Amino acid sequence: MKTDIRNIRREYSRGGLTRKNMSENPFIQFQQWLEEAINAEVNEPTAVIVGTVSEDGRPSTRCVLLKELRDGEFIFYTNYESRKGKQLANSPYISLTFLWHELERQVHVEGIATKVSPEVSDEYFKTRPYKSRIGARISPQSQPISGRMEIMQAFLRESIRFAGHEVKRPENWGGYAVTPNRIEFWQGRESRLHDRFLYTLQSDQSWKIERLAP
Known part of the structure; x- marks a missing residue:
């Protein structure tokens, strides 16, 4: 340095x-x-x-x-x-x-x-924002993933799945x-x-x- x-x-x-x-x-x-x-x-x-x-x-x-x-x-x-x-x-x-x-x-x-x-x-x-609730459902937190695209695609799929419905806590x-x-x-x-x-x-x-x- x-x-x-x-x-x-x-x-x-x-x-x-x-x-x-x-x-x-x-x-x-x-x-x-x-x-x-x-x-x-x-x-x-x-x-x-x-x-x-x-x-x-x-x-x-x-x-x-x-x-x-x-x-x-x-x-x-x-x-x-x-x-x-x-x-x-x-x-x-x-x-x-x-x-x-x-x-x-x-x-x-x-x-x-x-x-x-x-x-x-x-x-x-x-009480969490909608996107934070979706993120909590799809993130295998602390686990290795192939890239950012993997998590973004999972986020999109789950967002579509719960569109217009209550997002339940995993x-x-x-x-x-x-x-x-x-x-x-x-x-x-x-x-x-x-x-x-x-x-x-x-x-x-x-x-x-x-x-x-x-």
């Missing part, structure tokens, strides 16, 4: 975190930060990096969109036969990372993923609800002395809050 990336850095100075300003409930704190990200019009405020683990213990990450916060759970949707779907079927342990560059903030979540009910998946699927597509046991809030600060607060779920279902070293 011609550019020396070792020297790419900037100071963070938008704000800070103090214990007295942190909610006792991490979900309330997260909702507040998400609302602030949305109101600040950050790029893709609901984008989240999902980390799963393969059968041989190797980590795998990709980005999806958070679609709901419900009863203390983070919910996203995907193809159950995708790489992440197969990994979650083998091991339900999962991590979520939200990164809002414009606000110099991150939120890291660790927990357990379980499938939502078919009724919840059906409810959300009906059984291999649906939601995951992530129940967290660890949530960290990170705020960038000057000189890399960042503010970090960790919420850890206790046996009595209360949350322990600690400041972490940057």
Whole structure:
């Protein structure tokens, strides 16, 4: 590379975190930060990096969109036969990372993923744009294909098939609800002395809050 990336850095100075300003409930704190990200019009405020683990213990990450916060759970949707779907079927342990560059903030979540009910998946699927519903039906997500033409032809055939009819959710597509046991809030600060607060779920279902070293 011609550019020396070792020297790419900037100071963070938008704000800070103090214990007295942190909610006792991490979900309330997260909702507040998400609302602030949305109101600040950050790029893709609901984008989240999902980390799963393969059968041989190797980590795998990709980005999806958070679609709901419900009863203390983070919910996203995907193809159950995708790489992440197969990994979650083998091991339900999962991590979520939200990164809002414009606000110099991150939120890291660790927990357990379980499938939502078919009724919840059906409810959300009906709200998706028509083309997204068709795409969910025809895409063998994460599987090799011969070329883009293969997927476009499958999309066209399925679009014709469902023309004028309700597009039903395929059984291999649906939601995951992530129940967290660890949530960290990170705020960038000057000189890399960042503010970090960790919420850890206790046996009595209360949350322990600690400041972490940057």
